Amino acid sequence: MAEYQTVDHDVLVVGAGGAGLRAAIEAAASGLSVGVVCKSLLGKAHTVMAEGGVAAALANVDDRDSWRVHFADTMRGGQYLNNWRMAELHAREAPARVRELEAWGALFDRTADGRILQRNFGGHRYPRLAHVGDRTGLEMIRTLQDHGIHKGIDVHMECTVLTLLRDGERIAGAFAYDRERGRFRLFRARAVILATGGVGRAFSITSNSWEYTGDGHALAYLAGAALQDMEFVQFHPTGMIWPPSVRGILVTEGVRGEGGVLRNRDGKRFMFEDIPENYRAQTADSEEEGWRYTQGDKDARRPPELLTRDHVARMIVREVKEGRGSPHGGVYLDISWIKERLPNAAEHIRKKLPSMYHQFMQLAGIDITKEAMEIGPTTHYIMGGIRVDGDTQMSTVPGLFACGECAAGLHGANRLGGNSLSDLLVFGQRAGEHAARFARNAAAVTIDAGEVDEEASRALAPFARASGAEGPYQVQESLQTTMQNHVGIVRTAHEMERALGEIESLKQRADRVVVPGNREFNPGWHTALDLRHLLIVSEAITRSALARKESRGGHFRDDFPEKDAAFAGFNHVTRTGADGTMQLTREPIPAMPAELAAIIKEMQS
DSSP states (O other), X not given: OOOEEEEEEEEEEEOOSHHHHHHHHHXXXXXXXXXXXXXXXXXXXXXXXXXXXXXXXXXXXXXXXXXXXXXXXXXXXXXXXXXXXXXXXXXXXXXXXXXXXXXXXXXXXXXXXXXBOEEOOTTOSSOOEEOSTTOHHHHHHHHHHHHHGGGTOEEEOSEEEEEEEEETTEEEEEEEEETTTOOEXXXXXXXXXXXXXXXXXXXXXXXXXXXXXXXXXXXXXXXXXXXXXXXXXXXXXXXXXXXXXXXXXXXXXXXXXXXXXXXXXXXXXXXXXOOOHHHHTTBOSSHHHHHHHHTTOTTSOBOGGGSOHHHHHHHHHHHHHTTOSOTTSSEEEEOGGGGGTOTTHHHHHHHHOHHXXXXXXXXXXXXXXXSOEEXXXXXXXXXXXXXXXXXXXXXXXXXXXXXXXXXXXXXXTSOOTTHHHHHHHHHHHHHHHHHHHHHHHSOOOOOOHHHHHXXXXXXXXXXXXXXXXXXXXXXXXXXXXHHHHHSSSSBOHHHHHHHHHHHHHHHHHHTTOOOOSOSTTOHHHHHHHHHHHHHHHHHHHHHHHHXXXXXXXXXXXXXXXXXXXXXXXXXXXEEEOTTSSEXXXXXXXXXXOHHHHHHHHHTTO
């Protein structure tokens, strides 16, 4: 019989990034017992790496902005596969959530008259991103953490959830282990909120932290919840590519928002060559107009470098494939050129982009005020995730909620930059509110001790296997290589079918990995336990991408390069079948209310 510590909470939040902290704050405000489980130390969540800003239609810089414009931009960016109710709520509520964060102590950059400053970002019609230099995510985490510690929330740091537990059809809690000593913990809870972030560690080149192993997606799937839109993975166009030790580290879109331009090895601004028809009317047709836009000219249109991330990433890949890339397989991002326009350019860059300046100086020996950065696409975000109700954020399992990157719906086929941070605030608040309401009205839960013992035995199995088999790191590396090479930015049926075969083989290898040593301070064991989650999300991504025989948003098929209207009216939904295999279905998107459809039509010009 497994030994474990038992902890009781009304609401259990798994994840302590922006979404998890905001959810915990809201749930605790109702007076219930709230626990937060985080994989690393509190304050170290991947949200701190979000740099450019939080999107909210405050209209502080351009008074033409409104929630209606933000809603239309989000739907257009998502290629209209979004959950329109979530897109509406997000656009309406983001300004209030940002002002709330300010009231809690967030120190945003300011306009000359003292209001929150906003900058340009890809896919947003007007300057919309409230920011703190290029360290916005860090300021968000600092503020939420400082506010949250006064709410009586219990924090269980360096603790990883192994499985979710159910009492009949409803959620009942979670079984976990502490990473320091390897001891098991059983959390009983009337409601559980998943806020675990993304899946980037399934790929070899990623901007994501080590924590992003698809835990929330896989935990929900194994508990019987549905996943949605898993084919839509966002490859951020600008990640560092040299030296190899820093490959994949994010270069914020704020660089382009402040006037940075993309050039190929010949010095040409190639983004002007291919502007999507649905963005042509809003995109500058000259370098001069694009520059004026970045400097606040309301009569100018945005430069093509600020088109949506999916398009920019594919354009970069095109330049590389056609032999016009940089020496290390990328292109150049140049902000230093603005010295031609501004007399104090170097000081301006260091003020607006302090983290980028130090990042390149320290990691690559490059002074971005004087020379261009070498960049290329990096796995950054997944639009797909746990299928949730737009208003409550509850999954298809009663009592199980999800918010932030591990929840699907808001972003559709492609996320606009900056919408992630406002997503965390808006739907973190909603998840916390409705999870607390569910918990308050729910009966006490009962845990199946046999299920707990079975999970404990599975977790300890790598220690008991005979020596001589391979370790978990080799399996993880093989999976990352498979996903990067066969289910990356440009996809084909042949390559993805090959990936599915390799994933099946990797499942068998993962079941045989051996971990030496004991449970204390054992990163090899942690990696072995992560493999199940990584393999689940990798299979879901691949099966969904294989089924979508078109190119849309973050999903590009070289064998089906055009958008197909036949795929416009549904989401792919993934569930566990009765036989334990992964099942994929098409779920129709509900008809949009006439008033929202009218907004989209109005904003199309």
